Amino acid sequence: MIKIKPVSPPEGKRYPISERIYLVEIFKGMGLTLKHLVRNLVTYPTKNRTVVTIQYPDETREYSPRFRGRHRLKKNPDGSLRCVACKLCAENCPSHCIFIEPAAYPDPSMGNYPKRYEINITRCIFCGFCVEACPKGAIEMTEVSEMAGSTRAVFDKDFLLADGEEPAR
Amino acid sequence: MWIDYLVWTVQNLLFPVVVPVVLLTGVILAVWIERRGAGFIQDRVGPNRVTLFGFRNAGLMQPIADALKLLVKEEFIPEKADRFLFFLAPTLSMIPALLTFMVIPFGDVLVLGKYRIPLQVADLNVGLLFIFAISSLGVYGIVLGGWSADNKYSILGGLRSSAQMISYEISMGLAIIGILIVFESVRLNDIVRMQGDLLFGFLPRWGIVVQPLGFLLFFVAALAETNRIPFDLPEAEAEIVAGYHLEYSSFKFSMFFMAEYVNMMVASGFIVSLFLGGWQIPWLPTEALVAHVGPILTAVLQVAAFAVKLWFIMWVFVWVRWTLPRFRYDQLMGLGWRVMLPLALANIFVTSVVPFVLGVY
Ligand code: SF4
Ligand code: SF4
Numbered sequence: 220m221i222k223i224k225p226v227s228p229p230e231g232k233r234y235p236i237s238e239r240i241y242l243v244e245i246f247k248g249m250g251l252t253l254k255h256l257v258r259n260l261v262t263y264p265t266k267n268r269t270v271v272t273i274q275y276p277d278e279t280r281e282y283s284p285r286f287r288g289r290h291r292l293k294k295n296p297d298g299s300l301r302c303v304a305c306k307l308c309a310e311n312c313p314s315h316c317i318f319i320e321p322a323a324y325p326d327p328s329m330g331n332y333p334k335r336y337e338i339n340i341t342r343c344i345f346c347g348f349c350v351e352a353c354p355k356g357a358i359e360m361t362e363v364s365e366m367a368g369s370t371r372a373v374f375d376k377d378f379l380l381a382d383g384e385e386p387a388r
Numbered sequence: 389m390w391i392d393y394l395v396w397t398v399q400n401l402l403f404p405v406v407v408p409v410v411l412l413t414g415v416i417l418a419v420w421i422e423r424r425g426a427g428f429i430q431d432r433v434g435p436n437r438v439t440l441f442g443f444r445n446a447g448l449m450q451p452i453a454d455a456l457k458l459l460v461k462e463e464f465i466p467e468k469a470d471r472f473l474f475f476l477a478p479t480l481s482m483i484p485a486l487l488t489f490m491v492i493p494f495g496d497v498l499v500l501g502k503y504r505i506p507l508q509v510a511d512l513n514v515g516l517l518f519i520f521a522i523s524s525l526g527v528y529g530i531v532l533g534g535w536s537a538d539n540k541y542s543i544l545g546g547l548r549s550s551a552q553m554i555s556y557e558i559s560m561g562l563a564i565i566g567i568l569i570v571f572e573s574v575r576l577n578d579i580v581r582m583q584g585d586l587l588f589g590f591l592p593r594w595g596i597v598v599q600p601l602g603f604l605l606f607f608v609a610a611l612a613e614t615n616r617i618p619f620d621l622p623e624a625e626a627e628i629v630a631g632y633h634l635e636y637s638s639f640k641f642s643m644f645f646m647a648e649y650v651n652m653m654v655a656s657g658f659i660v661s662l663f664l665g666g667w668q669i670p671w672l673p674t675e676a677l678v679a680h681v682g683p684i685l686t687a688v689l690q691v692a693a694f695a696v697k698l699w700f701i702m703w704v705f706v707w708v709r710w711t712l713p714r715f716r717y718d719q720l721m722g723l724g725w726r727v728m729l730p731l732a733l734a735n736i737f738v739t740s741v742v743p744f745v746l747g748v749y
Contacts, residue, residue, distance in 0.1 A: 245712065252429045252711045259428040272433040 282362045287345045289363040290338055292379040293356065300380075301357035304333040308349035308358060316342035317349060336376040340366060395503045403509045408486045415649040417699075419451040422706045429710045458642040466538050466635050473536035478636065478643035481529025484522045485650040491515040492657040493577040495667045495690040496674040498683055506577065507667075507687060515576035516568070519658060520561060523613065526651060527553040530615075530622060533644065534632035545631025548717065549622035552612055555724035556619075560609035562732035566602040566739040567595055567662050580666030584673045592670045595663030601735045603663045605728055607704075610655040612724070615648065617709040621717060656701035660694065664701070667694040 228234050237243050262269045273280055282288070293301050304321035322334035349358055358379075366372070424447060427434025436447035465474060492515075495507030512518050527550055534546020571579045585593040596603045612619035623631040633644045660666055667690035669677070677686040715723070 248711045249707060252707060255431060256425065256428045256707075259431060263428075263433075269431065270428070270433050271431050272427075274433065274436075 282364070284362070286362045286364070287347045287350075287360045289340070289361050289366055290343075290349070290358055290374070290379055291361050292336065292358055292376065294380065300332050301355050302333050302336065302353075303355055303357070304331040304336075305354065307352045307354060311348045311352035312343075313346060313348060314342045314344050316340070333376065336379065338374045338379065340374050341371050391503075395505060399505055404490070407489060407509050411486060411489055411650050411653055412646065414653055415646050416448070416451040418649045418652060418702055419454075420448050421699075421703060422709075423447070423450065425703065425706045426710045429707075455642055458645075459639055461638045463638040463640070464635070468538040469635065470536040470538070473532045474635075475640075477529045477533030477536060478640045478647070479529070480532060481526055481647040482643050482650070484525040484529075485647045485654060488519050488522045488654045489650075489657060491518050491576055492654070492661055493580055493666060494657075494694045495687045496581065497577070498687045499678075500683055507691065508577065511575070511577060513575045516564065516574040516579075519654075520557075520564075523651075523654070524553065524557060526647070529644075529647065530632045533636065534622075537632075537635035539635050541628040541630075542632055542634045544628045545622040545624070545634070548624075548628075549615065549632060552615075552619065552621060552720060552724075555721060556609045556612035556728070559605055559724060559728035559732045560613060562729070562736060563602045563605035563609060564662070565732075565736050566599045569736070569739045570595075570598050576661050576666075580661050580668060581674075583665040584668045586671070592665055592668065594665040594668075599663065599735070599739070601731065602739075603659075605732050605735065606663065607659060608723075608728065610659060611705070611708065612720075614651045614655050614705075616652065616705055618712040618715050619720060620714060621720060624714060626714075652702060652705055653698065656698045656705070657694075659701050660697040664697050666697075667691065669693045 233239065259268075259270050295301055304319055306319050306321070309315075309317040309319050316339040318335065318337045318339070319333050320335040321331045323331050345360070347360055350360055424434040424436070426432075434447065435450040436444060438447060438449040438453045439445070440449045465471065490509040491512050493506065493508040493511075498505040498507055530549040531546040534542040534544070534549070537543075567579065568574065571582045573579055573582070579595075583592065583594050587593045587597060591597055615622050621627075621631075623633075628634075633641055636644060669689060674686060674690070677689065681689070
């Protein structure tokens with residue numbers, strides 16, 4: 220428990236002498252830091268560490284299942300694209316980062332499909348509106364948050380379909 | 389005889405080279421202790437990722453990586469800087485730091501047959517005064533660095549540091565007088581040797597035992613002299629950005645940085661020699677050790693004892709830094725002149741009078 224002490228002495232009074240000479244309080248403070256140090260050092264090699272650091276590439280924070288990370292396009296069980304190139308997602312995107320070039324299937328009963336489906340990920344704000352807008356449930360967001368790259372990536376259809384696996388180019 | 393030359397070489401050529409090198413290498417350990425210690429005190433881990441040949445080595449290589457990074461960084465010199473002084477300042481803060489350590493003994497005189505090798509670079513009979521004379525030069529580096537950079541924050545840092553150094557040097561000098569009265573010597577090795585005596589037959593006659601107030605005053609003054617928190621007003625990131633080394637970059641910055649840590653080591657060595665028995669291993673005087681384990685092993689053990697004590701004080705510096713906040717400037721001056729100075733004077737008075745009252749003389 221953290222005990223909170225008032226920062227100024229009661230009205231019309233001075234601090235007790237033990238606090239005015241500071242030394243006692245300094246040693247108390249040093250005792251506190253030492254306590255933290257020893258506790259953290261002792262528990263460091265064990266399972267229940269008291270240090271709060273998440274050592275990133277080795278450990279990652281647990282994300283909620285609703286985390287909005289990198290997009291992925293979903294497929295039907297038969298392997299065809301779910302997306303019908305209705306452009307609702309592009310229309311809803313506040314940062315206009317989705318580009319869709321529709322094309323028609325040879326069989327007219329099958330409707331349209333996106334010939335190109337590109338998300339300019341450097342502009343995306345990960346709001347998830349595209350997911351909400353989609354009438355087909357064709358786009359969803361994964362828990363992947365690691366998207367750093369040395370080029371300005373535009374995620375194309377193949378990439379989004381491959382569930383984030385970088386396709387061999 | 390060739391062995392004469394060998395002894396001469398060790399004493400006059402090897403020590404003056406090895407000791408600074410060891411000190412500069414010690415900076416690595418000091419930075420490591422500082423950063424990892426800070427990490428664990430603040431419930432973090434601290435830098436632990438730099439590898440050497442694929443081994444993590446608990447981040448011990450981080451300072452080397454930092455030093456290399458600083459070496460290859462762009463060197464920036466402000467347009468209106470006084471270039472000569474700007475170049476001179478880092479050197480001026482580094483050299484006194486290295487020089488002061490030269491008179492600190494890290495072991496008793498090593499007696500090998502007819503040869504007597506003092507385990508210190510220069511066995512000056514005015515060792516204590518030498519340290520005071522040289523270490524006050526270190527402030528020039530800071531003041532000139534702050535002044536020559538043509539930056540308002542730098543000059544504030546430089547001014548603060550000069551005022552602070554002067555104020556605390558007085559308390560520091562006066563705190564030492566008690567030690568001088570007790571041990572009646574300014575030769576550091578004599579002071580250390582006398583701390584091997586036993587008080588009441590069981591208590592080592594260390595400076596901290598006979599001069600507890602002197603130790604406290606000296607320790608606080610040493611914190612102030614080395615610009616450590618809670619006295620790091622010349623740097624004070626929050627107020628004057630980085631103070632005197634604000635405009636420095638690349639290697640010159642790392643010189644200032646290393647000088648700070650070398651200064652810490654010198655201050656620790658000084659505190660250890662004066663108050664914590666220097667190279668003395670408690671209850672084991674040199675003669676007894678030599679009789680049992682021989683002169684070489686004795687020297688090794690004593691150097692080890694010195695190193696352990698020195699690094700303990702270094703750790704206390706770090707520990708204090710990550711516990712206490714920084715002073716306000718008027719509080720700093722108030723502490724220096726209104727608290728430390730009277731206490732130091734009182735300490736001298738008591739130290740001089742008590743032996744008479746007790747009839748020791
Ligand atoms: S998450 Fe938001 S910004 Fe990103 S593509 Fe979807 S709608 Fe556009
Ligand atoms: S992803 Fe959904 S909203 Fe976007 S074009 Fe395809 S079907 Fe329409």
